[in-house]
Amino acid sequence: MAPRGSRSQASAGRETRSSALNSKSTSRGGIQKRRAGSTRIDTDGDLDMGTSATRRPRVGASADSKMSSTRSGARGTNSRGVSRAAQTMIKHLNNGENSQLASRISSSANIRSAKSKPISSGPLVYLRVHGLKESKASKNPDGGRADLLAFLERKASAFTSGRQKRHVLIKKSHLVGDYFFIGTSKEDSEELLKVNTFVFAGSPLEIIESDDGLGHNGGKATESKETQELRAKLQSILSQRYLGGTKLLKLDMLATDTELVTLGMFANRDRALKTFKGLMAICDSLFKTAKEKQDAIESISLANNNIDDVTQVESVATTFPQLKNLDMSGNQISNMQGLGRWKGKFRELETIYMVGNPIESMDPNYQASLLEWFPQLQSINGTQLRTPEQIAEQKAAMFPTPIRQNGPDFRDVNGIGENFLLEFFTAYDNDRHGLATRLYDEGSQFSLSIDTTGVRDSKAPPQCLGHLTSKLPET
Incomplete structure (x- = not known):
């Protein structure tokens, strides 16, 4: 066995160890396993039991706890947004003489809190x-x-x-x-x-x-000021081209209008298209209701504008769908395809002029197509092709024919039923006995139907069936 120290040293060592354990138990409580660093080994490699185990303090744990408490204290804020550090500083300053500095710190904190909560009451x-x-x-x-x-x-x-x-x-x-x-x-x-x-x-x-x-x-x-000025100029041009007596809006020969040319409205094709759409938009904005616009403008002239496809002026159909008279003479429409964007529109159009367009010579059946596309169209190039009555008949013919209702169908072949009833009623009133002899025999049966649910006079006496059965013929 390895040598060990004296009993006094061992006793002292036990006392030291027990005191260390007691101090630990009082501070931490409970029994814990010995740490590796708490034991000592002698020169022979044996465990030395006679010396006291000195435990090193947990520096890292205390440092971590201090750091965490510091961080939590730095992060902690009250409901008004003032940090705890600022509160502590203000508290000490208020107890001392620097009350002016304390009020300055408090007011700056309140300003930050107010900035974080903007006013947002009521509608925008x-x-x-x-x-x-x-x-x-x-x-x-x-x-x-x-x-x-x-x-x-x-x-x-x-x-x-x-x-x-x-x-x-x-x-x-x-x-x-x-x-x-x-x-x-x-x-x-x-x-x-x-x-x-x-x-x-x-x-x-x-x-x-x-x-x-x-x-x-x-x-x-x-709109910008430039746009408003341009709108005012275009509106002035439209007012000059409107004839209130005939309810006609003259939009013919726009490319030769000196005011429009000065404004550069027809410098190129795209510019011309935008100009025409702008004119239609101004026309639409001048009237409060569709009825007011319909009553003010019934006819529009688009003559001599070099139009080869109505796509260029399609907005006329959307702006004035109730138009009655339209002048397209002097343009470059060569076929019905050039009018295709207007198909199904202008449901109230009554008169159209196509004089001077290539379509007159290139498509001899264009008038029939126009009559089909515009249901109310009556006159083409000043020639009336159908009357309002004919239009009404064509419209009525489009609806399906209703099924005839002839009422009850009684078919009395050779009047047999009629002759029998006439003879029966006459014999019943005059010769009831002879009627019973001729028409009834011992095997004849009678049936009687009585309405028990019909409405009757509440003051009338109750009815008995005796007077009905007494009138039946005897067999």
Whole structure:
């Protein structure tokens, strides 16, 4: 056996070990397994039981606990957004003499809390901003929208008055044409209106309230000033070409109109198509209802416009579907295919002029096709081809013939039934005995049908069947 120390040393070692265990049990509690680092080995490699096991403190655990508590304390905030560290600092400062610094820290924390909660009460108020397209920021990939929003919010937030400044927030935005529409709360809109006439990226801004929301519906409010001026000029040209007495809108020879040529409306084919669509859009906007438009314009002249396909003027059919008279003379329509986009439209058209078009010589049956395409058409090139009565008959012939209702069908061959009834009723009234002898025998049977559910007079006496049976012939 390996040598060991003296009993006194062993006793001291046991006392030391027991004291260490007792101190551990008082601090941690319970029995734990010895750690590898708590035992010692002598020079012979045997376990030394006589010395006390000195445990090293868990430095890592205490450091971790301190670090976690520090992190949790740094992250912890109260409901108003002020950190715990700031609360502690304010508490100590309030107890001392630096109360002015404490109030400064408290007010800055409240401002941050107010900025994190923007005002959002009530419905949105919409504003219209002009000047983005003229600014240098319009060349940005997003057209300068993000920069303009940041500019408006920053400048408007600087106007907020009161003890606590708040952050103005734009909740919705939409770009339509030259105008930028924004939606915000009522309180923020008052601050944003103060930014009117401010210069953004070299362009002055114009900010006014808008009744068109975000401008999704379009309309005159979203048009640029140049567009509004052009609309006014085209409307003036249309007013000069309208004859109120005959309800005629003269759109003939548009390419030779000096005012339209000056505006460059017919510089090329695409420009001419857009011009005509614009004229139709203006016509449609001048009337509040379809009935008002129908009563104002009954005839349109498109003569001498070098039209080879009605696709170029198809919008006439959609703008004036109830048109009665149409002049297409002097154009370049060569076949019915050139009129194909109008097939099934102009359901009320009564007169059409096609004089001077190549179709007159290239398609001899074009008039029959026109009568088929336009159900109310009566006159072509001033010649009446059918009357309103004929149109009504053709329309009635299109409906299926109803099945005739002849009523009950009684077929009395040679009048046998009629002669029998006449003879029977006469004999019953005059010679009942002879009638019974001729028509009845011992095997004859009688049947009697009585209505027991019919409505009768409530004051009438009850009926008996004796008077009915007494009138039957005796056999």
